[in-house]
Amino acid sequence: MFQVKDLRFSYGSRTVLDGLAFAVEKGSFTGIIGPNGSGKTTLLRLLTGVLAPQGGEIWLDNQQLRSYSRLGLARQMAVVSQEADGGVLFTVEELVGMGRTPFIGRFGRESADDRQIVAESLELTGCLHLRERVVGELSGGERQRVAIARALAQRPAILFLDEPTTHLDIGYQQEILDLVKKLQVSRGMTVLAVLHDLNLAAYYADTLLLLHDGKVEAAGTPAEVVTADNLAAAYRTRVAVTPHPVLNTPTVAFLPAAYGASGLSGRAVQDGISSTAPLGQTPTQSPQPRQEPVSI
Amino acid sequence: MVPVLLVTIVTAVSVGTVQVPFYMTLRVVLDGAGWLTAGDALPRTMTAIVWDLRLPRVLLAALVGAALSMAGAVFQGLLRNPLADPFTIGVSSGAAAGATVALFLRAVMGWYFPQQVPLFAFAGALLAIAFVYSLAKIGGRVPVVTLLLAGVVVSSFLSAIISLLMVFAGEDLQGIWFWLSGGLALRSWPYLWLAAPYLLLGSVFLAFFARELNVMQLGEEAAQHLGIHVERAKKILLAVASLLTATAVSVSGMIGFVGLIVPHAVRMLTGPDHRTLLPASALCGAIFLVWADVLARTALAPRELPVGIITAFVGAPFFIWLLHKKKKEMRW
Numbered sequence: 001m002f003q004v005k006d007l008r009f010s011y012g013s014r015t016v017l018d019g020l021a022f023a024v025e026k027g028s029f030t031g032i033i034g035p036n037g038s039g040k041t042t043l044l045r046l047l048t049g050v051l052a053p054q055g056g057e058i059w060l061d062n063q064q065l066r067s068y069s070r071l072g073l074a075r076q077m078a079v080v081s082q083e084a085d086g087g088v089l090f091t092v093e094e095l096v097g098m099g100r101t102p103f104i105g106r107f108g109r110e111s112a113d114d115r116q117i118v119a120e121s122l123e124l125t126g127c128l129h130l131r132e133r134v135v136g137e138l139s140g141g142e143r144q145r146v147a148i149a150r151a152l153a154q155r156p157a158i159l160f161l162d163e164p165t166t167h168l169d170i171g172y173q174q175e176i177l178d179l180v181k182k183l184q185v186s187r188g189m190t191v192l193a194v195l196h197d198l199n200l201a202a203y204y205a206d207t208l209l210l211l212h213d214g215k216v217e218a219a220g221t222p223a224e225v226v227t228a229d230n231l232a233a234a235y236r237t238r239v240a241v242t243p244h245p246v247l248n249t250p251t252v253a254f255l256p257a258a259y260g261a262s263g264l265s266g267r268a269v270q271d272g273i274s275s276t277a278p279l280g281q282t283p284t285q286s287p288q289p290r291q292e293p294v295s296i
Numbered sequence: 297m298v299p300v301l302l303v304t305i306v307t308a309v310s311v312g313t314v315q316v317p318f319y320m321t322l323r324v325v326l327d328g329a330g331w332l333t334a335g336d337a338l339p340r341t342m343t344a345i346v347w348d349l350r351l352p353r354v355l356l357a358a359l360v361g362a363a364l365s366m367a368g369a370v371f372q373g374l375l376r377n378p379l380a381d382p383f384t385i386g387v388s389s390g391a392a393a394g395a396t397v398a399l400f401l402r403a404v405m406g407w408y409f410p411q412q413v414p415l416f417a418f419a420g421a422l423l424a425i426a427f428v429y430s431l432a433k434i435g436g437r438v439p440v441v442t443l444l445l446a447g448v449v450v451s452s453f454l455s456a457i458i459s460l461l462m463v464f465a466g467e468d469l470q471g472i473w474f475w476l477s478g479g480l481a482l483r484s485w486p487y488l489w490l491a492a493p494y495l496l497l498g499s500v501f502l503a504f505f506a507r508e509l510n511v512m513q514l515g516e517e518a519a520q521h522l523g524i525h526v527e528r529a530k531k532i533l534l535a536v537a538s539l540l541t542a543t544a545v546s547v548s549g550m551i552g553f554v555g556l557i558v559p560h561a562v563r564m565l566t567g568p569d570h571r572t573l574l575p576a577s578a579l580c581g582a583i584f585l586v587w588a589d590v591l592a593r594t595a596l597a598p599r600e601l602p603v604g605i606i607t608a609f610v611g612a613p614f615f616i617w618l619l620h621k622k623k624k625e626m627r628w
Contacts, residue, residue: 050520074523081521086376087513089568098511102523106507154522 001026001061001158001190002047008055009042016042018214019056024207029184029191031205033198033225035235038211040194041082044162047192049073074102077158078151082166084143085150088136092146095135096121099153121152124179140167148176152183159183161193165200173197177204198252202226203244210234226250297579305358308586309350312593321346352485356547357589357603358582359488360480361554363495363544365581367537368555369562369573370502373509374533375440381556382541385447385534386424389454391545392476394420396458399471404464413475414490414546421542424450429534437527438534478551478604480589491547498540499578505533506570513568551604553611554581554588560618 002024009017016039024030032040045051047058049065058065060076068076078099087095099121100114110118122128125145130138135146144167151159159180165173181204183189195201201208202222210218210225212234218225228241231252238255310321324346367382375384382388398416401407431446432438462472474481508529511519516526541555558581559573566572585603588610592603 045517048521050517070520070525071523074521077521079518079521081515081517083515085514085518087510087568089563090510090513091567094569095514098514098522101507101511106504 003059006056007046007053007058009046009051009053015214020216022209022216022219024190024192026190027188028206029181029204030207030209031201032192032194032209032211033201034211039214040211041162044160044194048077048079048160071102076156077160078154078156079160080147080151080162080164082162085147090135092127092133092135093131095146096149096153099150102154117155118153121149124152125149141172144168158190163194163196173200198226202249203247222249226252301579301583304583304586305354308354308590309346311590312350314345316342316346325351348484352488353480353483354586356483356488357480357586359492359495360544360548361581361585362578363499363540364551364555365558365577366499366502366574367540369559369577370533370537372559373570374530375444376513385443386428386450387421387538387541388545388550389451390424391417391421391542392550393454393457395475396461396472400461400465417546418542421545424454425538438530474602475549477602478549479602480548481600483547487547491543494543495540498536501536503574505529506574509570549604551607553607554585557611557614558584
């Protein structure tokens, strides 16, 4: 679906993406992970055509991304961004209905089909009971689900999610990702999601893309990417990676600094066996200073 | 709403220092428009009052009220700021500076030509917007924050120029005070013909962008993801709303609060959907300003008050009430 070659982007003198290359398969769920400031959101904005690459190429379905019109892109892809949608004076139903904008002419009104799709999106995201409410009165979690409902109302072939579960508790995090996963499988929807939570990323994504210092640090299946060594290099953190008790996918466990006192410090632990990767040691290229701990 | 506006217009034409009976007004208007030939049966004084004096003024009030309200709704939606009004980004001070220069030239240098004040005001407003726009532009984009900042800066600078000119001209520049307060006194057909095409075309044009305005409420990036050309829509809306405002200001002076209050009040009634908000604001703005002008004419008759004073007297308390009552909804 996407072919990315030598993608470069900087904000002024600050280089954010420094030669990214990867491919995204149609119908796959790709998780984009990486420390703060590693360019995850910038990558998403480039792939959705909000920003233009300063170097390299992005191909979508064998066409250069920049050859698509705004409307053409809106008919194929939907984006749930990090910030909540504005438009707080609208009702939930009106806001979700805006997802149909790319399919309605300037003076057209919503057709029965459009209303059907809106109702379905509301139902899928568990927002049906909120339809008459004004968006400004909703809780953060409800607004997040409304934003996802609006994206689904676009019936996108590609769904972009930028940390879609930030404001949600664990129950809704699971519910939303389960829903996205279900749509991916049942509709063949391609999903690209920036995920903060490494475990959720490993459980739901087919492919992971670990960004670090504007480059792809690792790419592949969760088992290939979520290793103590990779995470140590990207996040400068002490972690142990063990198989999930049920799924057998890699699961990240955070090792607090106190663990170092017991004599096993500075060791990444993989599958219960100490690996040789030195941890807690500053990598040669100094990454962006961390502003908050990696959530796990 | 449309019938209310029509009744308002006819009633407003009837009311004044000389009361004209309602049916007489109707007959004169229909006769003047050529739809009814009452001919010589109508008293000459009545046709003079109704047709030559009051009707153009009332129609102009309706057009200016509609234009300001609609431009206000557009600016509020575009800047996503409930405090925005047609004057926010410097249109008013540009027009005021233009008008001051015109009056200064007339009073101090004796340079005069017909329609000098409105034409200068119009030019001043357009220059101010062009300047604000170029100041706010960063690499082909016009961020809302820089637009507001540039508007404030340019407004302050132009106010200083106006004050300076007033100091130089002294007593001779009394006219500027009346103009700055906004008024429709002695506005007859030439003014209407000068402004009407712009006001009508501009208003209709803005209504075409209701959908863009709706989607842009989500945020600029979200609107782009829904296929809206945000920067293009922003430029077009800014340009047309500013033109509309400049035209309104150049014929009527600075009538404040209409463009701020009317869209708010209408939004409370109709909700935030610009497809209804824009036309409803236009109608309510027209009705509001016609009545405000009636008050301006009759409150201290035979003296006339600037209509801007009336709108401020009504508008400011209303706005304070709105702030208290609707605190929650003001938080965009």
